[in-house]
Amino acid sequence: MNSNSNLETRTLxxxxxxxxxxxxxxxxHPLVNRIAESFxxxxxxxxxxxxxxxxxxxxxxxxGIDNAGGMPPEISGAKKNRFHGLRGETSSKSIxxxxxxxxxxxxxxxxxxxxxxxxxxxxxEARGTHDWKNSAVAGAITGAALACTSDNTSHEQIAQCAITGAAxxxxxxxxxxxx
Numbered sequence: 001m002n003s004n005s006n007l008e009t010r011t012l013x014x015x016x017x018x019x020x021x022x023x024x025x026x027x028x029h030p031l032v033n034r035i036a037e038s039f040x041x042x043x044x045x046x047x048x049x050x051x052x053x054x055x056x057x058x059x060x061x062x063x064g065i066d067n068a069g070g071m072p073p074e075i076s077g078a079k080k081n082r083f084h085g086l087r088g089e090t091s092s093k094s095i096x097x098x099x100x101x102x103x104x105x106x107x108x109x110x111x112x113x114x115x116x117x118x119x120x121x122x123x124x125e126a127r128g129t130h131d132w133k134n135s136a137v138a139g140a141i142t143g144a145a146l147a148c149t150s151d152n153t154s155h156e157q158i159a160q161c162a163i164t165g166a167a168x169x170x171x172x173x174x175x176x177x178x179x
């Protein structure tokens with residue numbers, strides 16, 4: 001028996017080398033593994049992005065820089081996306097709002113990645129091919145699902161997000177390998 005397959009004699013180096021080959025999870029099915037791995041990776045990125053954005057705006061407010069100070073309008077307009085309930089102070093209410101909103105944003109990022117990855121993989125397995133059609137359908141469903149996670153979602157917003165998701169994922173699929 002190979003020493004790498006015997007759990008009692010495996011070293012940390014064996015575990016780390018196998019980690020890169022097998023991914024983060026092994027739930028016994030490649031579809032479930034792909035969804036879980038995509039969800040966890042994207043949720044972590046979403047959390048880092050959300051906290052970084054709030055830290056940036058807290059620093060900007062603390063220095064007194066405003067849009068007249070030369071900040072580009074696309075950055076100053078992003079203040080609308082700040083966490084609700086945060087005012088830059090360090091109170092338990094402010095921390096609670098940051099944790100709650102970071103969790104929501106992490107869930108949205110994870111949902112998008114997990115759903116898209118699972119749909120494209122499942123459709124590839126069902127249809128036997130990976131093409132722009134799989135990407136378009138997966139992007140549309142993912143866009144619609146993301147629209148449903150926002151507050152006060154309308155039918156128009158859901159349709160717009162579905163169309164946008166389909167367009168972006170189709171373009172990404174078609175442009176793969178060109179650049």
